[in-house]
Amino acid sequence: MSEETHHIVPYRTYGLILLLLLVLTSVSVAVTQIELTKWSTAVALLLAGTKTAFVLAIFMHLKFDQRIFRVMVPLIILLLIVVIVITFLDYLFR
């Protein structure tokens, strides 16, 4: 039994998000021209993360879906991050 709230996303919305993603991509490329040294990774990941957030929310429909999906996805991402952080507790302090 489908209880979907049949929300039809207009073509325009998808187009606008693509534009946004392309802008963010250009920024990521342009930013490599600037010597950010130790901040470069953080900036790159921040931009990638932002792009991902838009893909998740609009393209993958999370914004319009049932709440449970919006709960699960961030938790999974958090899990991955915590695993990486704990692994670095070894490498950072050797």
Next chain:
Amino acid sequence: MSSTTAQHVEHRDDTASKLGMWLFIFTELLLFGGLFVVYSVYRYLNATAFHLAAHELDVTVGTINTVILLVSSMTIAMSTTAIQKKDKRTTLILIGITILLALGFLVNKYFEWSGKIGHGLYPGSPVLEELGRGDILFFGLYFFMTGLHALHIIVGMVLLGFVFNRVRKDKITHDNFQLLENGGLYWHLVDVIWIFLFPLFYLIT
């Protein structure tokens, strides 16, 4: 009392289907996640070598590939709008474009890889041995991660081809399109992985 010929009244549960697809996506995130763990450790331990090795990669090609996937993500997303508007023709066109863009990505990748391999840069090569450990790890990760990603693109193309066929045969319609949506979700996953691969390999110069 006897359960005779059970009339299988199929209660279609689209949410269950969607949940199943998302759970599968989680496994893929963790699969690539493992590789990101390896990448982050070796990048930390070999920061300079990675920084220098990244110069071997062509940012232009990488950017084009990024754009290709982002556009393809849009087209497959739009296809769910099209099917809900009962516009079968547009749906098919959009799925078709997505598959063609995927093909374009693979062609680019083929040329990229051939270039590298032609220069003797591939896992286990003597050239790489000469260059040193940071380079060995960088290119090992490059081939392994983009290779695994490319494999997923191929699988995605097959999946979308299957979905294309279902739409064509009217098995996927405006009120029964979870399969199309699921195919789209898989495709977006492939896009998201590349969104991270691109800066981590091409933009750390």
Next chain:
Amino acid sequence: MTSKGSEQPAYKSYLEEDGGRKGIFRWILSTDHKRIGLLYLYSMMAWFIVGVTLGLLMKLELIAPGKTLIGPQAYNATFTVHGVIMIFLIVVPGLPAVFGNFMLPIQIGAKDVAFPKLNLFSWYIYVLGSILVIASLFGNGAPDTGWTFYAPYSFKTGTNMLPAALGAFVLGFSSILTGLNFLVTIHRMRAPGMTWMKMPLFPWTLYGTAWIQLLATPIVGITLLMVAGERILGIGFFDPAKGGDPLLYQHLFWIYSHPAVYIMILPAMGAISEIIPTFARKTIFGYRAIVLSTLAIAFVGYFVWGHHMFTAGMSGTALFTFSILTFIVAIPSAIKVFNWISTMHQGSITTEVPFLWAASFIFVFMIGGLTGLVLGALATNVHVHDTAFVVAHFHFIVFGGTGFAFFGAMHYWFPKIYGRMYDKGWARTGWLIFFIGFIGLYGPMFYLGITGMPRRYFDYLEEYHGPNIISSLGALVMITGFIIILINLIKSAREGEKAEQNPWGGTNLEWQIPSPPPLENFEEIPVIEKATYKFD
């Protein structure tokens, strides 16, 4: 609601339904979750016998110092394949594959799982993976790396690493898909009125387990793929000569393999939570606490993996963090033990065979758990790491834990599955002999470990001889008990006395339907009004 002692009216059980097929095809083409559960049971039994034989071979070798039966290479191969079989083919699929498949839909009031065809496919993958693993025993030489496949040896060894690694990789898919199926089933197919907090505890543990199956397994999948990449391409991820770090392999391996032990134990605990209330005729003590403990174990269990690597060369910060998290994860398990015992307290206890298994489970699980704390504390770990103490610990907690719970669940749900009862006298005898043999086999290993006998060695110093003899004799006793149990169950499945619908007076949904169940479990999907484990 319980209809003990009532005749079951005529109906067609799932075993009589043939789906229009003949012979073995009734089984291997069936998408009925009950048949699939039994398919897993029978294939696992077959592999278990192989695994036990390898174990026995080791114990016979160790009955005296020096070479008794086999030399070092063969011994290394034996403990490797023994481990791979027992871990990946038996205890990880374990209770979820057999009892999860059979009981989950019934206990939540559903007709099947969410994706029945995927379920059958999961079993096919299980068989494929198993065959690959067993195949590694032949030909070029069975792998000798230990089931842990540590780099760099795992990519340097000339033995059959690839079939074993590939087999484990394939088996991982089976585990992932089963977890996926169970998650969707529990989220979407609970009967009307069955809120989360009215769901029985066995499905709750299957839920926690399914998340681990889903999220942890891909990490070992990619790690095994990387090892294959090392062997085939020389990629260099874990090769020190190429800049790789062998310790990173260990991190990745244990990031899965520690949560894997919670895959093994959570459903076992779930089964115990089903058995004890029934035979104490008393509602489970602290249902909510057990639910929260289940989720806590699943969650915290992701972050303790480094306790397998205390002597490998990690930083002090990592050592400290992993040790403290290990102590924390022990707490919810202890809460469960407390709740089980509190359930028994002032209950009306009948010592039927399932209860004997449950009670002895608590005993051996406690020993396994407490010795885990010895291993979790950094100072003592240095002393006992890689000794027989570790071997004793994990056999007590995995074999004692998952194994005993498996036998308990088997004896508990047997009448429901087959519609027949086993010989209780023989079942009791089998349990007792098995239990005594188990303690005899693994108990001495604690002492051996503390006094310094290393693990994974085919030989030892004369001073360890005495306890080793006891251990090897214990193995023979335990296997005798196992044979008794097995024969009893097999005979009874065929010719045992017909069982009633609810021989134990259990309260959950599986006892409200006939034994054996009909194909679709329920005439009509029930509507749930009251909480579980309520006894009159």
